[in-house]
Amino acid sequence: MNYRYRSFFWPAILILVGVFALLVNSGLVPAERLDRLVDLWPLILIVIGLELVVRRALKGPTAEIAAALVVLVAIVGAAAYVALGPAIPTGTQTMDSTAKVGNIDHASVRIDVGAANITMQGTSSIGGDLFRAHIEYSGRKPDVGLDTSTGEVHISQSNTSGLFFQNRRFALSLQLNASVPWKIAVNSGASNDTLNLSSVHVSGIEVNTGASHETISVGSPSGTVPITINGGALTVNVHRLHGVATSVAVSGGAVNLSFDGRQSHAVGTLNALTSDYDSATDRYQLQVNGGACNVTVDQNLSAS
Numbered sequence: 034m035n036y037r038y039r040s041f042f043w044p045a046i047l048i049l050v051g052v053f054a055l056l057v058n059s060g061l062v063p064a065e066r067l068d069r070l071v072d073l074w075p076l077i078l079i080v081i082g083l084e085l086v087v088r089r090a091l092k093g094p095t096a097e098i099a100a101a102l103v104v105l106v107a108i109v110g111a112a113a114y115v116a117l118g119p120a121i122p123t124g125t126q127t128m129d130s131t132a133k134v135g136n137i138d139h140a141s142v143r144i145d146v147g148a149a150n151i152t153m154q155g156t157s158s159i160g161g162d163l164f165r166a167h168i169e170y171s172g173r174k175p176d177v178g179l180d181t182s183t184g185e186v187h188i189s190q191s192n193t194s195g196l197f198f199q200n201r202r203f204a205l206s207l208q209l210n211a212s213v214p215w216k217i218a219v220n221s222g223a224s225n226d227t228l229n230l231s232s233v234h235v236s237g238i239e240v241n242t243g244a245s246h247e248t249i250s251v252g253s254p255s256g257t258v259p260i261t262i263n264g265g266a267l268t269v270n271v272h273r274l275h276g277v278a279t280s281v282a283v284s285g286g287a288v289n290l291s292f293d294g295r296q297s298h299a300v301g302t303l304n305a306l307t308s309d310y311d312s313a314t315d316r317y318q319l320q321v322n323g324g325a326c327n328v329t330v331d332q333n334l335s336a337s
Contacts, residue, residue, distance in 0.1 A: 079107075083103045087099045087100050087103060124171060125169055125170070125171050125202055126169070126170055126171065126174070127167070127168065127169050127170075128167075128168050128170070128174065128175065128177075129165070129166065129167050129168075130165075130166045130168075130177040131159075131162045131163075131164060131165045131166070132162065132163050132164060132179045132186070133161050133162060133163060134161055134162065134163045134210060134212075134213065135163075135181060136181075137163060137181065137184040137213060138184075138213065138214075139184055139213060139214045139215075139216075139236075140163060140164075140184040140185070140186065140209075140210075140213045140214070140215050140216075141183070141184060141185045141186070141215065141216035141217070141218065142164070142185070142186040142187075142188070142207070142209065142215065142216075142217055142218070143185060143186070143187050143188070143218040143219075143220075144187075144188045144189070144205070144218070144219045144220065144221065145187070145188070145189040145190075145220045145221075146175075146188070146189060146190050146203050146205075146220075146221050146222075146224075147190070147203065147221065147222040148203065148221070148222045148223045148224065149203045149204070149205065149221045149222070149224045149225075149226075150203070150204040150205070150224065150225050150226075151204075151205045151207070151219065151221070151224060151225075151226045151227070151228075152205065152206045152207065152226075152227045152229075153207045153209065153217070153226075153227070153228045153229065153230065154206075154207070154208050154209065154229045155208075155209050155210075155211040155215075155229065155230050155231070155232040155233030156208050156209070156210070156211055156232065157210070157211045157212065157232070159208055159210055162208075162210060163179070163184075163186070163209075163210050163213065164179075164186055164207060164208060164209055164210065165207070165208040166188060166205065166206070166207050166208075167205075167206045167207075168188075168203070168204065168205050168206075169202060169203075169204040170190060170202055170203050170204070171202045171203075172190070173190060173191055174190075175188060175189060175190040175203070176188070176189050176190070184213075188205065188207075190203055209230075209233055211232045211233050211234075214233075214234040214235070214236055215230070215233050215234070215235055215236070216235070216236045216237045216238075217230070217235065217237070217238045217239070218238075218239045218240075219239070219240045219241070219242070220240075220241045220242070221240075221241075221242045221243070221245070222242070222243045223242075223243050223244045223245060224242050224243070224245040224246075225245065225246045226240070226242075226245065226246070226247050226248070226249075227248045228247075228248070228249045228250065229250050230249070230250060230251050230252065231250045231251060231252040231272075231274070232252060233252065234252075234253075234255060235251060235252075235254075235258060236255075236258065237258060237259050237260070237261075238251075238258075238259070238260045238261070239259075239260075239261045239262075240261070240262045240263070240264070241263045241264065242262070242263070242264040242265075242267075243264055243265050243266075244264070244265050244266040244267075245264055245266075245267060245268070246268045247262060247267070247268070247269045247270065248270045248272075249269070249270070249271045249272070250271075250272045250273075251271070251272070251273050251274075251317065252273075252274060253274060253277065253315065254277060254315045254316055254317050255315055256314070256315060257315075257316055257317075257318055258316070258317050258318065259318045259320070260317060260318065260319045260320070261319075261320045261321075261322075262319075262320070262321045262322070262323075263322045263323065264322075264323045264324075265323055265324045265325075266323065266324055266325045267285075267321060267323040267324075267325070267326045267327070267328075268327045269321055269326070269327070269328045269329070270328075270329045270331075271317075271319060271328075271329070271330045271331075272331055272332075272333045273317060273330070273331075273332055274332065275332040276332070277315075277316070277317060277332070278306075278307045278309050278310045278313030278315070278316035278317070279306065279307055279310065279316060279317045279318075279319065279330060280304070280305070280306035280307070280310050280316070280317070280318050280319065281303075281304065281305045281306065281319045281320075281321070281328065281330055282302065282303075282304050282319070282320050282321070283302065283303045283304075283321045283322075283326050283328050284301065284302040284303075284321070284322050284323075284326075285301075285321075285322060285323045285324050285325065285326045286300060286324050286325055286326075287300060287324075287325045287326070288300065288301065288302070288303050288325075288326045288328075289326065289327045289328065290303045290305060290326075290328045290329075290330075291328070291329040291330070291331070292305040292330050293307075293330065293331060293332060294331070305330075
């Protein structure tokens, strides 16, 4: 007798969703625990793979029973993980983090978050601290660490919004010691970023984001300093010192560029540069890649 392949996995998913909806509506399981299901997405691949292995190794009713047991164990395990594990904290939390400069003579910061509001400030008023970070957040506690061997500060928050319906907050205020050269990398979702780096020697800035508003202030460059911004819908404002050589390349769908007061519009790519860019030793090289891009580059800073 030939048995037709019938997977129990997707019917089981519907049952699992219905059970959790019932538990949440009855108040037996807090709604915020549902975010823990996102941690279990690899289980989908594991269960489907085990089902295939079982059905090829066994035949007939034995295969059906074994496959059903695999799915049942997965459902029970997922339910226990969500219902009994620690819930993700709700409400807005705060945390502060800092580290000493020590022997670090150059540093970098890498930020990996979802939707965010980031303010970065170079300063000489934090004494012997390499950085000071103040974070307001909801969901899982962010990770802030320093690799003293490389000088990299890493700030991250794992995905907590998942496929469900809770809004998350991540607001970072970061002070950087201006006596140390810095390289900046920001990877975020929808974000509003203000990088006040006019008092910091910056070796490079890279921003990878979704829909975002970027305001970046930079001081005197040393060598060719790249500033690269990649995203979807981008509004980018770059302020630099008067007379600093700069080139700009903007590519995307609808592109608007204001470069030192000169307006340009295009579909595709726009380029602009100062007259002394090719001969300058110290200069900024700005590259913006996105869907819809509105870019302004000006000389609105004065030397301190």
